Amino acid sequence: MLRFKMLFKVTLKDMRENMKNKQISLVMILLPATFTIMIPLLLIVLPLKLMSHEDLLEAGMLVPGLEGAEAYLVYNWNTIILPFFVMVPLAITMSISSDSWAGEKERRTAESLLLLPLTDEELFLAKVLASLIPGLVITWACGITLTIIIDITMYPYLGYAFLPNASWLFHQLVLTPILAFFSIFINVWISYRSKDTKSAQQMGGLVFLVFIGFLVGGFLGVITLLTYVITLILGIIDIIFIYISPKVFSRERIMINT
Amino acid sequence: MKTVIEVENLVKVYNGKTSTVAVDGISFSIGRGRIFSFLGPNGAGKTTTVRVLSCLLKPTAGDAWVLGNSVKDNQVAIRENIGMLSENHGLYEKMTLEDNLNFFAGFYLDDKRTIEGRMAELLEEFNLSNRRHDKVGTLSRGLKQRASLIKTLIHDPAVLFLDEPTAGLDPKAAVELRKYITHLRDKMDKTIFICTHNLVEAQTLSDVAAIIDKGKIMRMGSPVELERDLFQSSSLRIESTRDIPVEMPRQIARELNITGRSEGKHARFFLPPGELDNLVPFIVKSLVEGGIPILEVAREEHTLEDIYLELMEREGNA
């Protein structure tokens, strides 16, 4: 039986520490600001304001069956904003989880943590939660903010609230947790095997390959199909990770490569 | 006397690019309320042994039990009952001392008031009450060491592992700590395992000391037994007005098939029992002939230091 009350003490300690970590807090502020405010304003709101009537007619050609501002919004939403938004859960969880074990080793506190009367599974899970909770909370907060910004700025053009729609809900409620888990598992593992945070981050950058998949999908115009396929594959990988990780995790490994 | 720590043919090999046998088949047992010292040079395997006993490393072969729990399959039960002072202080530097202690204590004690009580008492004992709200990163090395001791003791564990407890402490703090360690044994019935290079420490504190080198226990016993066992003999201390070259006493000792060494203006020889009459004149004569003026010749009691250096010397010659 996992003793959540005990392992949560480690999670809380980590979350407090991370808020004081400059690099992590920078990612947690800059990334949401970019994806929820900067990109929609620069890509959609401002250009629409500056477009002439002819420009809008031309924009209508972007998406068959739609016209003007709506076509422009849907095109940019599907090819750019939505694929880029996967960066939010990926980068936040990566910045936190690459520090999870490597940071303890670097600051020479790993041994104290390993001496605690927790099982290996509990310790491993405590570190996963310390990335998962902020990763999900921040991504969802960004999602809600983006929804509000898009709806308020686009209502005058569309006459209805564009968000939330089905693909956005899927993105937030299904894809986000799956992506977050994926990034955390990979990065906690890399962190566990690295000597310090820097080398953990270099390796951990690999998770952004997933993001390229989404980007390509967006440009090919097959966003939905490819999204579902990638989500399914990542979901399966997550389940394998959840099953295997606590069994492979060992204190000795952390002690020996400190 | 109940056995609290039991070690049986323990082997620990580090498998890296090259494999290192850090602990090579050691066995011993420690009774309740005893202080056991592990004495040995750098890289002897002291820390490795303690890490196996505290379930941070798995034994390669053999087994060990702490309070009846095997390190192989009862790790959580062991961890709940031990306190470990490691080579690194292990505190979070960006957190205050108080937050650190609350964090660590919270895994063993539920009641906030109990934690607060113990914290206040230990902060007072180690003269850190006034630094309680400071970030650990702002403490000096010695203060961090004391803070780490509080972390080790805060949950009142039955078994303590202290890896070089007085390293980095000033002499006064070191003396006070040794007194406190004795108090923990005598008044609190704690079982204490100390790793040290400090021979005086081992001599004054331990009920049993083991000398370990290259992963093997060379000698084990009470400090008194160790002395008797190693030297049913006496030691001869010679003082000169001049520095004695290091090679000279060794040379003389070799001729007599005994051991000897020098340190500045002193030379020291270990004599087998009953041969004082033959050997002393020869040693004095050889030194004088070697141009060393002699100020004093005296017989001396052995210290653990003698035993240790003697053992290492024999090891080196072998």
Ligand SMILES: Nc1ncnc2c1ncn2[C@@H]1O[C@H](COP(=O)(O)OP(=O)(O)OP(=O)(O)O)[C@@H](O)[C@H]1O
């Ligand atoms: N993580 C590790 N990986 C590989 N070898 C190691 C590791 N830790 C220790 N060793 C080796 O194991 C041997 C014993 O080391 P250990 O740290 O137990 O010695 P020690 O007696 O505590 O020494 P010191 O007095 O310097 O603290 C040494 O040869 C050391 O190099």
Ligand SMILES: [Mg+2]
């Ligand atoms: Mg050591």
